[in-house]
Amino acid sequence: MADTIKPNPNEATTHDAQLAAENMASGDEKLQKVDFDADYAAAQQFSVSEIDRTPEGEAAAQAATAPKLEVPEAEDRTTEAQPTGNPDDYLGLAKEVGRSDNEGVSNVSDDLVKQAIEKGQPKK
Numbered sequence: 242m243a244d245t246i247k248p249n250p251n252e253a254t255t256h257d258a259q260l261a262a263e264n265m266a267s268g269d270e271k272l273q274k275v276d277f278d279a280d281y282a283a284a285q286q287f288s289v290s291e292i293d294r295t296p297e298g299e300a301a302a303q304a305a306t307a308p309k310l311e312v313p314e315a316e317d318r319t320t321e322a323q324p325t326g327n328p329d330d331y332l333g334l335a336k337e338v339g340r341s342d343n344e345g346v347s348n349v350s351d352d353l354v355k356q357a358i359e360k361g362q363p364k365k
Contacts, residue, residue, distance in 0.1 A: 247272070
């Protein structure tokens, strides 16, 4: 089914398209007819070459798209941190984290935590 193009000069994106649309609207140029179904069918014919429709072409396509490298299977690895039992190992880290210069200062007290817990409880 052929559709007729009805150009609108106001919707043209380029100057050439605008001139063509004006000429078509005034009758100086004939309106184009487009058969979308026929164009689609023709495009399908070009999408696969004749050689690809044969068993040799299918084998060539498989060979061309086959992976060239082998991918090894993933191995499960577990990492276990060895306990040191010495709290002094972490003392420097704790001090560094607690006194960060670029972080805000916290004013959390035990009373403030209790109030937050109480406010978080559902009403009875």
